[in-house]
Amino acid sequence: DTAVSQTPKYLVTQMGNDKSIKCEQNLGHDTMYWYKQDSKKFLKIMFSYNNKELIINETVPNRFSPKSPDKAHLNLHINSLELGDSAVYFCASSQVLAGGHGETQYFGPGTRLLVL
Amino acid sequence: GIQVEQSPPDLILQEGANSTLRCNFSDSVNNLQWFHQNPWGQLINLFYIPSGTKQNGRLSATTVATERYSLLYISSSQTTDSGVYFCAGDSSNTGKLIFGQGTTLQVKP
Incomplete structure (x- = not known):
């Protein structure tokens, strides 16, 4: 059973299109995240949700909009895709303890987005 | 925000050799993890180690929280x-x- 799953694994699309990436975790965690890994392998957090509430919203263009229908799902919608959006997007989840201390974050397999 | 510096940036080893990877933090952290990204791009958890020492097979990690660094062996x-x-x-x-x-x-x- 996959703990954190993402769909699709690969996404090739044209500039200007709108696309979504879905993420689901079956670990019972209350917090989910989106990270972006650029072509130089640098990983940076984009968003996190705790029990469907937005907790972290980094300096990300507002073309990116996360949506959490329930605490097991966190989807990422991207409008008007640009060449610079090409990257690998990772979803992750963890349990956040009382006092805000986080535990191990588990990552999905990644979605490789290529914008042409 | 905190800065995280890893060394060395690149390492080439002969099979059977030992190595130590280092991670320095500019400020204290309360959640520290080591990951391995394999050639297929998958991020695999190695250790959750905000302090102390842990071992898992051939891998071990030590975090000295007061000195803001962690080592992966x-x-x-x-x-x-x-x-x-x-x-x-x-x-x-x-x-x-x-x-x-x-x-x-x-x-x-």
Whole structure:
């Protein structure tokens, strides 16, 4: 059973299109995240949700909009895709303890987005 | 925000050799993890280690929280150990992991 799953694994699309990436975790965690890994392998957090509430919203263009229908799902919608959006997007989840201390974050397999 | 610096940036080993990877933090962290990104791009958890020492097979990690660094030891390296090793920490109690730039390890047969 996959703990954190993402769909699709690969996404090739044209500039200007709108696309979504879905993420689901079956670990019972209350917090989910989106990270972006650029072509130089640098990983940076984009968003996190705790029990469907937005907790972290980094300096990300507002073309990116996360949506959490329930605490097991966190989807990422991207409008008007640009060449610079090409990257690998990772979803992750963890349990956040009382006092805000986080535990191990588990990552999905990644979605490789290529914008042409 | 905190800065995370990893060294060395690149490492080439002969199979069977041992190595030590280092991670320095600019501020104290309360959540520290080591990951291995394999050649297929998958991020695999190695250790959750905000302090102390842990061992898992040929891998072990030590974090000295008061001195803001962590070490990952790989013993008797194998070709399957190749990939990029990342450390990441959270200083904000929000789960916001800040990643280092990674150490790219190549183990030659």
